[in-house]
Amino acid sequence: MKAVRIHAFGGPEVLQLEDVARPVPAPDEILIQVQASGVNPVDWVVREGGNDALRAFLTLPLTLGWDAAGTVAEVGSDVTAFQKGDVVYGVPNFTGNGSYAEYCAAKASQFARKPGSLSFVEAAAVPLAGLTAWAALFEQGQLRAGQRVLIQGASGGVGSFAVQFAKAKGAYVIGVASASNLGYLRELGADEVIDYRSQPLADAVRDVDVVLEASPVRDNAERLKAVSLLKEGGIFVSVNLDYPFNEEVLAALAQKHATGALSANQPRQDWLTEIAQLIDAGQVKVLVSKVFSLAQVAEAHRESATWHVRGKLVLDVANAIEPA
Ligand SMILES: NC(=O)c1ccc[n+]([C@@H]2O[C@H](COP(=O)([O-])OP(=O)(O)OC[C@H]3O[C@@H](n4cnc5c(N)ncnc54)[C@H](OP(=O)(O)O)[C@@H]3O)[C@@H](O)[C@H]2O)c1
Structure with missing residues (x-):
């Protein structure tokens, strides 16, 4: 599968689009076929080597991305809440391998049903x-x-x-x-x-x-x-x-x-479910100001690092987007 990985900390040039083995979910995990991945400031902070709160937890190489929307491709042996084919959104294991990839294995408890009114790209903008x-x-x-x-x-x-x-x-x-x-x-x-x-x-x-x-x-x-x-x-x-x-x-x-x-974010399924309800009830809108392909990830990081994004940036993992 394709994944954006880093083998060294540094600027956008350390981001590499590679072919790697598809992850295998642990008993409490699901394997998600990632349709879209949100881009967050923590992605480029980790790429640069982390800050005082993160540095000790980072190991290389690493697949970035901690915001996912996609389809459940496999369930771990202990998982009862999801079945293959469910459409979900949530937060991949932090600081494990993330969602800048065609597949991502993550704790099932960190995912919930995707809001039905959102596209995968919009849903990937929400969790983190x-x-x-x-x-x-x-x-x-x-x-x-x-x-x-x-x-x-x-x-x-x-x-x-x-x-x-x-x-x-x-x-x-x-x-x-x-x-x-x-x-x-x-x-x-x-x-x-x-x-x-x-x-x-x-x-x-x-x-x-x-x-x-x-x-x-x-x-x-x-x-x-x-x-x-x-x-x-x-x-x-x-x-x-x-x-x-x-x-x-x-x-x-x-x-x-x-x-x-x-205050830290907490990858809680019950909150993701409540947020999905607010979204589907029309009480919360999701603004994705720009969509990038996996190959355009460096551009997405540069944009995020301006600290002036309105709403969210998202990588459309499933569909290659031609540069504008
Ligand atoms: N604890 C956690 O778990 C966690 C999780 C996610 C994020 N964070 C932190 O939360 C903060 C926001 O993250 P984000 O993802 O929302 O970032 P973001 O999407 O880049 O948004 C940052 C916002 O800050 C505003 N801003 C930029 N410079 C400013 C300034 N000098 N004075 C006042 N406002 C300014 C910008 O508004 P204008 O464009 O209108 O200026 C922009 O809308 C970051 O510091 C990030 O590290 C923490």
Whole structure:
């Protein structure tokens, strides 16, 4: 089968499209015939050798890609939830071999039925970013109906889902992005929108229950400004696991009796199923801003690394796409 692998860490030039053996699923795994794979920042961070949170877990060679939609081709001996031919979406084993490949073996518990209203390309855009947004808002942030949430990076992969999930659960959403994405945030349902380049947050916002840092900004001085917008007892959640809170931020949180949390995505089948229901009910839309073939993966990584993708980038693994 074809797979995009790396044998050394480095720039986009280390990405190699190769022929490799089809993986064999372990007893608790399914083999997925991958139709499409989402592209996430973690893919090129791993390609470069990882960050402080990841480095220790990476071994070479490695097939990248941790977002998949496809068809179940085989089931492991212990798997009862799926049958051959089921159409699924989910998160391949991290940091095992991923979904930039025609087949991928992954834990069955990390997959669920694909939303019926989505194409494979759209479905592959959902799992990792969607689960990250879900864990951050509802597990770490404990967001409830009627609460006010400020979402930074609201136009990106994680942020686009966070805005819509928060609205679907009845929260009041303040979305932060650059000027050209403010209309997009309103289309997603944001109640208020803020341009981070021209509007100081403190002038526009106060009394939020939850701040979600889903932007790539790793800057504790910026965090201090966001903490100042929280209500007493509020919660500041960051998905930037590799960038801990410093003492100043912790002190500012303590002064407000607020909580700070670093939040990881969790590959949970029950959440994927609930997300699929929201999508099929029309409450959550999926924006794929660009589709690439496996052979165009380097281009996809360069685009992701700009940190200004609206929605998601996806590799259409099953169909070769000619360069534009
Ligand atoms: N913990 C986890 O499990 C996990 C999982 C996935 C992602 N993450 C992290 O989550 C963050 C977002 O990931 P993503 O996949 O959503 O990335 P993304 O799709 O590239 O989105 C990033 C967003 O951040 C905004 N942004 C860029 N520069 C900014 C700046 N200087 N100030 C404020 N906003 C800025 C961009 O909005 P504009 O284009 O409008 O500027 C863009 O929409 C990353 O740091 C990533 O490492 C963590």
